[in-house]
Amino acid sequence: MQGQQQDSTRPMAGNYAWVQQTTPELRISANCSRTNPHSHSSHSNAELRLIVALQGSIQLSFGRQSFRLQPRHQAQVLLVNLNEQELFERHCGSGSMEQKVCMALGHGWLEQHGLPETGSQSPLARLASRHLAAMQWAAGPQLTRLALQMVQHRAVSPLLSSIEREGMGMLLLGQVLDELGSPAPVPGPQLQRRLLRVKELIDSGEAGDWSLHRLADTACMSSSTLQRHFRRHFDCSVMDYLRGQRLENARQALLSGRHSITDAALTAGYSSAANFATAFRRRFGHPPGTCLRQAPPAP
16 A cells, blocks of 8 residues: 555564565565575566675576676665566576665656666666666675664664664665765655745845756756646646746835836846736736736825
8 A cells, every 4th residue: 555654573583584565666675594495486576676685695597687786795785677567587596685774766756766866878878778778796894784774673663663674775775876986866855945045036036046956956956846846746847947936026126116117027037018918917817017907106
């Protein structure tokens, strides 16, 4: 069910594993276990699969693509993109200890968090554009430490463990993307604060003559990411909102009785009074002159 949290922990003799699924499109798991010789298969959904192997020899395949992870002094990272459902197969050797962290990220979740950027040439964008595209590399020290912390994490309370594990998962994903050279996801509350900051700058008039690029820089995100999330939150594009606020400022200037239509047009960013009048009528349903007639008489 959407939004339902599932958190299971399976302690075993010398083994430990946990799985958490916060939403259908975000699944995080970690395990430390001794494998027995066997093979198993299942169908993987269209999603981005991340595996960070810390110990053991891990042999697996997605469709026709086979992979082997054999970490030595550093963790091994594997990213595989699936744009359609694909057969997953796992082959386990005999009696070896295995430690790994896995994440499955649906494409809807990735898009919601601005990953990958539309039209971007980042490594993640190129990966997400092709079915069964994969990248594999030796993890850096920080990524290795984060993965080990996740494997060793023990639940204190169900609520805290869910929050802690999802937080560690986001840190791990951010470090993976940092090593890839792709932007990290923006967490929900932080994203909302950044969008509200942009809106406040526009509402106050401080950003009245700012470009989209400058607004995006202030929000610490790309122009396309700002546009996408701003439209989702406020039901209009950034520049449409900015133009609307400029017109509102111009309307208030006219109602004050201290500005002419030409002055108000310049306030709204229009060099042509005719174009200003057209935009004004379209937004407020009457021409700018109506506000002048409503203005209080000059003292």
